[in-house]
Amino acid sequence: MTIPVETFFLAQGAGGTLQQQIRAMIADGILAGRLRAGDKLPSSRRLADHLGVSRITVTLAYTELVAGDYLSARGRSGHYVSETAPVRPEAVGRPDGRGSAVDWGRRMVRDFSGHRIVGRPEDWRSYPYPFIYGQADPALFDHQNWRQCALRALGRRDFDALTEDYYERDDPMLIEYVLRSLLPRRGIVAEPSEVLLTLGAQNALWLSAQVLLGPGRRAVTENPCYTGLRSILGQTESEVVPVDVDEEGLPPDVLPQGADVVFVTPSHQSPTNATMPVERRLALLERAQRDDFVIVEDDYEFEMSFLRPAAPSLKSLDTEGRVIYVGSFSKSLFPGVRLGYIVASEAFVREARALRGAVLRHPPGHVQRTVAYFLALGHYDAHLNRLHQAFRRRRVVMNEAIREAGLTVAGRGDFGGSSFWMAAPEGVDTEDLARRLRERGVLIEPGRQFFAPGREGGNAYRIAYSSIAPGKIPEGIARIAEAIAERA
Template sequence: MPIPVETFFLAPGAGGTLQQQIRAMIADGILAGRLRAGDKLPSSRRLADHLGVSRITVTLAYTELVAGDYLTALGRSGHFVSQTAPVRPGLRHPSSPRASAVDWTRRVVRDFSGHRIIGRPQDWRSHPYPFIYGQADPALFDHQNWRQCALQALGRRDFDALTEDYYERDDPMLIEYVLRALLPRRSIAAEPSEVLLTLGAQNALWLAAQVLLGPGRRAVTENPCYTGLRSILGQTGSDVTAVEVDEEGLPPDRVPDGADVVFVTPSHQSPTNATMPVDRRLALLERAARQDFLIVEDDYEFEMSFLKPAAPSLKSLDGEGRVIYVGSFSKSLFPGVRLGYIVAPEAFVREARALRGAVFRHPPGHVQRTVAYFLALGHYDAHVNRLHQAFRRRRVVMNEAIRDAGLTVAGRGAFGGSSFWMAAPEGVDTEDLAQTLRARGVLIEPGRQFFAPGREARNCYRLAYSSIAPGKIPEGIARIAEALAERRAGTE
């Protein structure tokens, strides 16, 4: 790899001749591991011009380094770090943390890193039985048409959309197709001024929380709930109340008095998959009107309703403008696209847009335009239909495997989704179970992380079928059942 000339500088006040300083600077970089075997150094002319010294000074320093086997001279190709260059004993990797004189526990105003998040091994694809939620299956993705849309978005015709700064605006082409192709599926009618694009649902929830909450305000969440939401709300300084869900999601009559904002996942409760029936949705809206609170509806998996037609969104039933609707392309396309959207009254969107602009302006233009083409050319609908068919087959296979293995399903998604919410026998800690299974090639998601602190159900876990081939599901479930049976035998 060529080493940028800017890497090198002469320290003020350093001892020795210029030639000695240059030699020491390069040798120290090699010994410290910053310059590695095979790296190409700048030409003697470029380094001399950069350092403000004569070329012969650099040439002589290079010659000494070649003699010491720090560098190798390859004719007209230049000088490279030698493959057999000296190595300092006990070398610390350059990326290792260095000691700091700063007491960061005192300097950091808030604890952002202490919140629990849903983790998964980086090498999860190497495990033969990955029941991992929310990851794209390459066998189901429309690579060819996505590539064509990306190339089209990178073309000369779309140069402005690719390169210009939208400031606080969004790609009008994508906004148009969100309004025309996506929102009507949820019976939502909106104007362009009522839609804001975000960096996924996580960012949308953060924007909503920052605009609506703060010290002295009260947020209500489901318990269990999406772990990222709990982290977001912890940053606002608000009072947060977690309400236990049942088989139909959040019970409206359990929303406490004094709530300012209620966060719900009515279509597919996260993580139990419970679907809130229409009468309960209407009851929640009626309670919101009576107690004067707002609702943030995270409709994160509505596209995965393949067993029955999706129930009407809360936003479509809202006659008072109390619902802030959050949608995402992460589950229907892939998580790495990092693109979602908010649909809300213009007064809220105006503030959220200004906050977004202060943080990162807008999602990348080429990503917006690529997704817009994917929608406009009909590829998105075909892709979602392909997911429906595949997930339906996988759900049948997993349902049969779970039944045959005698495992317990704690929450069933009546409309589809991409996972099962499971319950191990009482006394089983699924975090320990997950470690045992990982060594056997099986990945599950322990349930503790979804619950409010102090109210955890440690025997719950989630099994997703979006990332595992149907043929692998029965054996993976059998291994889970085997590990649970071993635990039962060990307690008898």
């Protein structure tokens, strides 16, 4: 890497000659790790012009640094940070001695980092048996056609979509295909003014919570539920009431009185995979009408319905505009695309749009247009078909492996999905189980983090088949069973 000349400046009031100051400035940068082995320094002429000193002053400083093995000279190529340059010993605190005199614990009004998340090692792909949920399998992704769509979105014809600040608007091409291609699969009919693109479902849930909740408001969540939602609701200062789910999802008849917003995942309850039957969906809508609350429907995984067609969405059954529908491309494409959408009444979308505009304007135009082409050219449907076939095969393999190993499935989903919600024998702490399995090359997700505090299910865990090859599944399941047998 060539180090920009703007990186260097002479400190006001520094002691010593100019040559000494330049030498100290570069040496300190190397010792502090800002300048790394192999980095190329600016030419002596450029650095001299930038600092306003004579070229010979810089040349002499470089010569001294070469003698001290901080730099190496490579003929006509220039000066580089030496591969054997001195390094500063490890020390407590910043290497430049600076710190912070601010008591940030007192200054910050909220704790955003204290919530529990589903943790996974950054190098999870290096583990032989990664039963990790929600990650894309590169073997199943349509790299070639995605690349072609991305290149097309970089062309002159789409220059405005690539470069323009939409302010609060969205790419009309993508909105059109969401309305014409995606929403009809869920029985939803909407106008462009009723759709808002978001940076994934997480951003959609945050926007919904910020618009609808605050001090004095009551939110109802499923228990267990998506961990990110609990963190979002904690930022609103509203009362959050968890309601235990059963084998059919959230029971409408046990909802507390005085609810303002109910958050629900009816198609594939997160994380148990329970599917809410149509009768219960209608009962939930009737309860919403009677008690005058609104519903946020997180339909994060409906595209993964490959066993049989998904039940009608709550939004499609809603006749009063009480449902705010949240969709996402994270599971059907890949999480890194960071693109989702909200479908709701125009009045709500208007406020959510204004809030989104104040925080991040809009999702990147190039991403929007690339996804629009991927939809328009038929690649998305072909990609989903490949996913469905692969997931169906993996599910069969995992079902059989679980049966043979004698493990207990607590929730498997009626329509497909990409994971199993499991129950270890009573007394088995799955957080401890996950740590021991990790040493054996197996990654699972302990269940406790999905539950409300004080209502944890310590023996629950989740295993997914979206990120593991079918041939690895039986051995991975066998290792889980072996580890459980050791602790049971």
